[in-house]
Amino acid sequence: MAIRQGLLALLDEGPAYGYQLKAAFEERTGGTWPLNIGQVYTTLARAERDGLVAQLETDDDGRVVYEITAAGRREVAQWFHEPVRREAAPRDELAIKLAVAVTAPDVDVTSIVQTQRGETMRTLQQLTRLKRDADEDADLAWLLVLDRLIFDAEAEARWLDHCESRLARKAGEKAVRRPATGRSPRAAQGSAR
């Protein structure tokens, strides 16, 4: 995940120390991706090694304040300028589960789809509830993140609906084909066309 670029973009707004960056990152993203402070300092140390940030001073409480360098600014600008590339085919447990289930004997795939759809729907309801409770002006950044999660969950639900329809159609075709050996009227009708 783009923690490095996110922290750099925050530093682009002004110098800060680790805890301030952690708090700002979480506030903007509504705590969706919580950071531990160790992760923040590791990221800053690597960015310093790469010449993207520099230590400015240590404040009275002994906290190290970082500022962004010109190279760091260029990396932020590039990040905002370039599209985020999708992974070619990220491993997807649900897709793997259905692919295995549909080819395995004696697995009720329809039931797997329905169980999953219920889970996805509950997630969507929870996310929508968070959205209803958010303040449209004060929580704009957080609302955009929520919308992203909602659209992702919706895509999964649509895919599950699609799988269910496809499975139902296949089951229907099998049901028509199976009695064909016994010359069912429907099969005979089909072959007459």
Added chain:
Amino acid sequence: MTEMQTAPVLELRDVTRIHGSGVTAVHALRGVSLSVCAGELVAVMGPSGSGKSTLLNVAGGLDSVTTGAVLVEGVDLATLSASDLAAVRRRAAGYVFQDLNLIPTLTAAENVALPLELDGGSVRESRRRAVESLAAVGVEELAARYPDEMSGGQQQRVAIARALVGDRRLVLADEPTGALDSETGEAVLRLLRRRVDEGAAGVLVTHESRHAAWADRVVFLRDGTVVDSTSYSVDADAAGALS
């Protein structure tokens, strides 16, 4: 609130609806039971032809059942005379359809006032309440406009104002976000949700899970049968959605 939630505003008891007869008979609904209480929004989902719209039509008394019963505020719609049924449709239930159904020769305020006037309300009082209802959905300034002078989103808001005017306890919405863009569609759902939170019972027919997620409960129909149902529990850890 507890009392509100225990008495269903809408109740479908083992409802079957068969269109046509003999070999051409179509079973639109097969033994569907559903209760919706005040303050509760139920979404009905399912593929095309699964019976969603039929369910909404029988719930609002726009279509009759073949067997089973539909009760609105405890009254079995089958026991009502045609005029009493029409009164239930005007007073108790409000409808929002995908194709809006605004009357093109009437202004927004006249469209919204129509059910009240048909119900014997004075023109003056009906108009006053219509403007109030338009204000509630944020389009008071459209009162004097005709449907063809409004955008799709504005027309849909007017249709919602009409569905909510007066003291409707049951709001029935069939794909109310229709062809609206996602943000305008969301505004429409917020309005529906707010009315339900204020004490109405709502049924929302939709094929989009993102819209259904505004409901407290989601019922899935397939071939006229309820195959699945999920509830949102306020006790559920909302943060769980983010893990």
